Amino acid sequence: PLPDPVGDFAPPVDEHPSKIAATLASLRHSADSRITHPRRFRVQQLRALEKMLDEHLDDFLSALNEDLGKGATEAKFSEVDVVRAEIDFALRHLAEWMDHTNVKVPLALQPAMAKVEPRPLGVVLIIGPWNYPLQLMLAPLVAAIAAGNAAVLKPSEIAPATSGALAKFLPLYLDNRVYAVIEGGVDTATELLAARWDHIFLTGGEKVAKVVAAAAAKHLTPTTLELGGKSPAVVDNQLPAVAKRLAYAKFMNAGQTCVAPDYVLSIGDSAPLIERLSQTIHSFYGKDPLTHPDFGRIASHRHFQRLLDMFEQGEVVHGGQYDETTLRIAPTIMRNVDLDGTLMQEEIFGPILPVIEVATFEEALEFIAARPAPLAAYLMSESPRLQSIFSDRVRAGAIVHNAPLAQMIIPSLPFGGVGPSGMGSYHGKHGFDRLSQIRSELSKTTVVDTLSAIYPPYSWAKRKI
Numbered sequence: 001p002l003p004d005p006v007g008d009f010a011p012p013v014d015e016h017p018s019k020i021a022a023t024l025a026s027l028r029h030s031a032d033s034r035i036t037h038p039r040r041f042r043v044q045q046l047r048a049l050e051k052m053l054d055e056h057l058d059d060f061l062s063a064l065n066e067d068l069g070k071g072a073t074e075a076k077f078s079e080v081d082v083v084r085a086e087i088d089f090a091l092r093h094l095a096e097w098m099d100h101t102n103v104k105v106p107l108a109l110q111p112a113m114a115k116v117e118p119r120p121l122g123v124v125l126i127i128g129p130w131n132y133p134l135q136l137m138l139a140p141l142v143a144a145i146a147a148g149n150a151a152v153l154k155p156s157e158i159a160p161a162t163s164g165a166l167a168k169f170l171p172l173y174l175d176n177r178v179y180a181v182i183e184g185g186v187d188t189a190t191e192l193l194a195a196r197w198d199h200i201f202l203t204g205g206e207k208v209a210k211v212v213a214a215a216a217a218k219h220l221t222p223t224t225l226e227l228g229g230k231s232p233a234v235v236d237n238q239l240p241a242v243a244k245r246l247a248y249a250k251f252m253n254a255g256q257t258c259v260a261p262d263y264v265l266s267i268g269d270s271a272p273l274i275e276r277l278s279q280t281i282h283s284f285y286g287k288d289p290l291t292h293p294d295f296g297r298i299a300s301h302r303h304f305q306r307l308l309d310m311f312e313q314g315e316v317v318h319g320g321q322y323d324e325t326t327l328r329i330a331p332t333i334m335r336n337v338d339l340d341g342t343l344m345q346e347e348i349f350g351p352i353l354p355v356i357e358v359a360t361f362e363e364a365l366e367f368i369a370a371r372p373a374p375l376a377a378y379l380m381s382e383s384p385r386l387q388s389i390f391s392d393r394v395r396a397g398a399i400v401h402n403a404p405l406a407q408m409i410i411p412s413l414p415f416g417g418v419g420p421s422g423m424g425s426y427h428g429k430h431g432f433d434r435l436s437q438i439r440s441e442l443s444k445t446t447v448v449d450t451l452s453a454i455y456p457p458y459s460w461a462k463r464k465i
């Protein structure tokens with residue numbers, strides 16, 4: 001018989017448990033029957049997810065445009081294609097990931113068989129942010145499905161069109177017994193967090209991460225926390241590609257990317273770099289970026305206002321235009337910034353790039369070391385010596401030389417932070433392992449008792465001593 005499905009949740013106060021509790025109870029009931037375990041089921045669900053993205057591509061692209069003004073090209077490659085790459089990679093490697101590994105048994109324990117095998121965890125709660133509201137819900141879901149888990153998705157209420165599209169289309173493709181989308185804001189998240197989960201996967205900010213960690217502690221639930229921070233870009237060379245790569249990574253999604261270069265540390269005179277950045281912005285987004293279809297908007301009025309306040313904290317040397325009616329802020333470069341203001345104390349998460357001059361590479365390293373460890377640290381330099389010192393000395397979720405953001409789309413690279421920028425990583429096998437229990441199994445026969453030598457009384461040991 002299947003376990004009591006409601007046993008995991010607080011007893012309902014009346015005869016009618018809330019809709020959330022009922023959904024969770026039924027989901028756990030199905031998950032406990034292990035329908036998510038067979039490889040065939042996982043493959044079928046991953047294919048179904050891919051089919052959903054194919055058949056509703058236009059719906060998702062227009063939802064992303066509605067939520068964040070994302071142009072179709074950018075939305076496709078930075079959201080949909082990243083998820084598709086994760087699905088394809090998982091489909092290609094699933095058999096190998098799921099396979100057990102036999103390990104050597106010490107002579108004293110032989111004959112015996114010992115193996116390590118990844119096992120599903122159970123039911124995973126995935127809470128997502130608004131900035132890549134499709135990718136950051138579905139990439140963790142790919143890992144959850146691949147690892148044989150059931151999952152509940154709680155998309156961000158600040159990207160309501162994408163949240164709505166997920167709630168509408170996902171149930172048409174995935175097995176509703178084990179996958180559900182529950183829409184809502186803080187109240188919904190709070191109710192979800194009160195339940196017992198086998199893993200909670202949050203992508204969001206530090207404040208919410210603390211709420212999630214505290215809720216998880218009540219049930220000793222493991223968590224993955226994908227957070228943010230101020231990812232620095234140290235610029236050592238002035239090749240034309242440097243400004244292009246920086247501007248591309250910074251201004252994609254109007255700077256609302258967790259691994260966007262938050263600020264630049266320019267070694268020596270920053271004027272040539274600023275000049276190149278200005279030209280690049282112009283070549284990317286034209287004379288009037290506020291109306292350019294490839295340049296997105298700010299997610300909410302609150303974030304819009306928060307970013308405008310940052311204009312006061314230094315000298316605007318490029319951009320600075322904004323339009324409150326469309327929530328657009330032009331790509332902006334600032335210098336001579338106040339290191340104690342919100343611009344340099346908080347994650348910027350918008351299209352403002354402060355450029356700070358430092359005299360030496362050493363000074364750049366010290367500047368970074370004096371601040372919390374970010375999600376990524378970028379070095380724009382062709383010097384193997386500087387690259388090697390940078391990787392050795394800088395503490396960050398990822399170290400990238402000359403290709404900011406590109407680390408995100410390589411499924412074999414773990415994606416995650418360290419310290420305040422997060423806990424645990426995913427993508428590819430890292431996500432599969434993160435949402436699996438890596439289980440030990442040992443098997444030995446009793447037909448011949450080869451362990452008899454170790455039983456008490458320990459006269460054999462005393463003889464040796």
Ligand code: NAD
Nearest residue numbers: 128129130155156185186189204205208211226227228258
């Ligand atoms: P957020 O932390 O405000 O919200 C994330 C999610 O938490 C949303 O679904 C929201 O509804 C929920 N939430 C809000 N308040 C809650 C509460 N009190 N209890 C429980 N849940 C609650 O983050 P955001 O503003 O949506 O996203 C921006 C942050 O996410 C930035 O810090 C950014 O760096 C980070 N981020 C990280 C990554 C990554 O992969 N590491 C990616 C994108 C964004």
